[in-house]
Amino acid sequence: MSGWLVILLMWAVTYPARLLGLSLGRLELPPFWLAFLRFVPVSVFAALIVPDVLGSPEWARRLIGAVVGGALLWRTRNLALGILGGFAAYWAARLLGL
Amino acid sequence: MTGQGRGFDWAAFGRGFRVMVPLWAGVVPFAVAYAVTARTNGLSVWETCLMSVTVFAGASQFAAAGQFVAGGVAGVASALALVGTTFVLNARHVLYGLSLSRQLPLSRLQRAVAAQFLTDEAYGMVLVAGPRDPGGLSLGFLLGAELSLFAAWNAATLLGALAGAALPDPDALGVGVIFPLAFLGLLVPLLLGRVAVLVALASGLGAWGLGQLLPGGLVVLLVGVGGALLGALISTRAGGRA
Numbered sequence: 001m002s003g004w005l006v007i008l009l010m011w012a013v014t015y016p017a018r019l020l021g022l023s024l025g026r027l028e029l030p031p032f033w034l035a036f037l038r039f040v041p042v043s044v045f046a047a048l049i050v051p052d053v054l055g056s057p058e059w060a061r062r063l064i065g066a067v068v069g070g071a072l073l074w075r076t077r078n079l080a081l082g083i084l085g086g087f088a089a090y091w092a093a094r095l096l097g098l
Numbered sequence: 099m100t101g102q103g104r105g106f107d108w109a110a111f112g113r114g115f116r117v118m119v120p121l122w123a124g125v126v127p128f129a130v131a132y133a134v135t136a137r138t139n140g141l142s143v144w145e146t147c148l149m150s151v152t153v154f155a156g157a158s159q160f161a162a163a164g165q166f167v168a169g170g171v172a173g174v175a176s177a178l179a180l181v182g183t184t185f186v187l188n189a190r191h192v193l194y195g196l197s198l199s200r201q202l203p204l205s206r207l208q209r210a211v212a213a214q215f216l217t218d219e220a221y222g223m224v225l226v227a228g229p230r231d232p233g234g235l236s237l238g239f240l241l242g243a244e245l246s247l248f249a250a251w252n253a254a255t256l257l258g259a260l261a262g263a264a265l266p267d268p269d270a271l272g273v274g275v276i277f278p279l280a281f282l283g284l285l286v287p288l289l290l291g292r293v294a295v296l297v298a299l300a301s302g303l304g305a306w307g308l309g310q311l312l313p314g315g316l317v318v319l320l321v322g323v324g325g326a327l328l329g330a331l332i333s334t335r336a337g338g339r340a
Binding site for chain 2: 001002003004005006007008009010011013014015017018019020021022023024025026031032033034035036037038039040041042043044045046047048049050051052053054055056058061062065066069070073074077079080082083086087090091094
């Protein structure tokens with residue numbers, strides 16, 4: 001099947017998912033589902049972070065980067081500082097041969 | 099709701115655009131790597147770019163690019179399997195939209211535009227940084243954040259499609275660690291209270307375990323739902339009995 005056609009089909013299954021969620025904002029939800037939505041970002045971010053760190057072949061260096069970055073973020077709440085500090089720690093571990 | 103009825107809030111758009119710039123360091127090499135993979139598997143420059151403009155979802159583009167052969171997909175069955183995988187990988191966007199739309203009411207046209215550019219990163223940043231913006235969580239801030247990533251992703255796709263072989267390998271630069279660090283920056287401010295910490299730990303470890311068996315996008319969807327259910331169960335129970 002030709003490349004552009006497959007690409008358009010991929011678009012056709014991706015866009016509706018994005019639109020559907022944005023279109024359901026005015027639903028009246030009971031407290032349980034409001035709490036559910038409050039915890040969605042917490043569980044999604046954790047699910048994006050941990051496999052990317054522990055599931056990587058260079059997990060030891062990434063873990064050091066994540067611990068240092070996480071500590072900086074906890075203390076300063078500064079995103080750029082957390083990313084740069086974590087990246088520096090990752091590179092320090094890498095240069096030390098971890 | 100400043101600026102409502104007086105046209106689009108470009109100042110908020112600019113702030114949303116800038117808040118994503120630190121993430122470009124992770125996005126650009128990823129898009130280049132996708133483009134190189136797509137070109138290696140026979141997609142033309144315009145097809146490689148078409149996918150970044152339309153589908154605009156890193157993980158599923160990367161997964162799909164690896165399955166093209168000689169510019170297309172071999173047979174209808176493999177094409178349908180690829181499209182099915184894309185659907186499953188991207189179904190998590192329903193959760194992002196649901197979560198965002200609770201806090202930011204949008205008109206039909208605004209939803210139709212905002213939906214095209216929604217990503218993991220824009221969702222996370224808008225949810226965390228949006229309420230702290232001077233104008234509050236606004237359409238301008240959301241679109242600024244979304245289009246910041248869209249611009250970087252597509253510029254880097256074009257660059258990779260045209261000049262891929264001459265560029266350094268992203269693994270050599272170690273930029274793979276930028277994404278988890280960026281999401282950590284979004285997660286940490288949300289860890290208020292024991293329930294949130296418990297949900298984060300359970301979800302992170304659950305995703306790591308499931309990741310050995312299932313593709314990443316599906317893991318995020320399943321764990322996203324499961325972790326949020328856990329948090330809702332614990333917190334509404336505690337609240338109801340207190």
